[in-house]
Amino acid sequence: MRCPFCGYLESRVLDSRSADDGHAIRRRRECGQCNKRFTTYERVDELPLVVVKKDGRRQVFDRSKLLSGLIKACEKRPIPVDTLEKLVKQIEKDLRNTMENEVSSIAIGEKVMDWLRQKDEVAYVRFASVYREFQDVYSFMQELERFLKKDKK
Structure with missing residues (x-):
């Protein structure tokens, strides 16, 4: 070495x-x-997991990018970083267990959104604002309304 x-x-x-x-x-x-x-x-050397972005580009899955996004969404929230690391590890494990070499960024984003929806509403909204790429206040309000409807169920 x-x-x-x-x-x-x-x-x-x-x-x-x-x-x-x-x-x-x-x-x-x-x-x-x-x-x-x-x-x-x-x-163990694993096959690379490729993420297909919304625009069709392909990138190798980078757990640090996912963790970084989660840390930003959960900044000043009562969610420990080790909990976020466990989530990233679980998401990567789930993706690799599908035995698919490619996964859409949408599938990853939805997994994160589902988890955040249950854990912390503020972090959920923060992550959603970046993930959903809101263009204006109206689209942001629509997401909040969807969130509140799911929360009532």
Whole structure:
């Protein structure tokens, strides 16, 4: 393993343990030249999950982008970041379990919207304002009315 500090190719493993609920191995290493320590993670190489955007473009699924959007929607709300990380992990797991290589961004957005609708109304509205791409106050009000109707059921 190449040292991220000096680029030397030899390092020794100081400690190995299970990580990410058994889906990865965390290794603590020490460089053979500069003696600095660093951590590596070993995971099963999975096929890339491709997201088909609304405009037809395709991108590799990036869990950090999804988490970032959730963090922004839940800013100053009583939802811990680790809860959001678990949600992102669950969504990715669900998507991979479908055995499809491509998934629409709409399907991902709807999963997030359903979860936020149940957990936090303000975060739901924030996420919806970006996800639904409201063009004016009228379209925003329509979404709020849909939300309130579902909430009454």
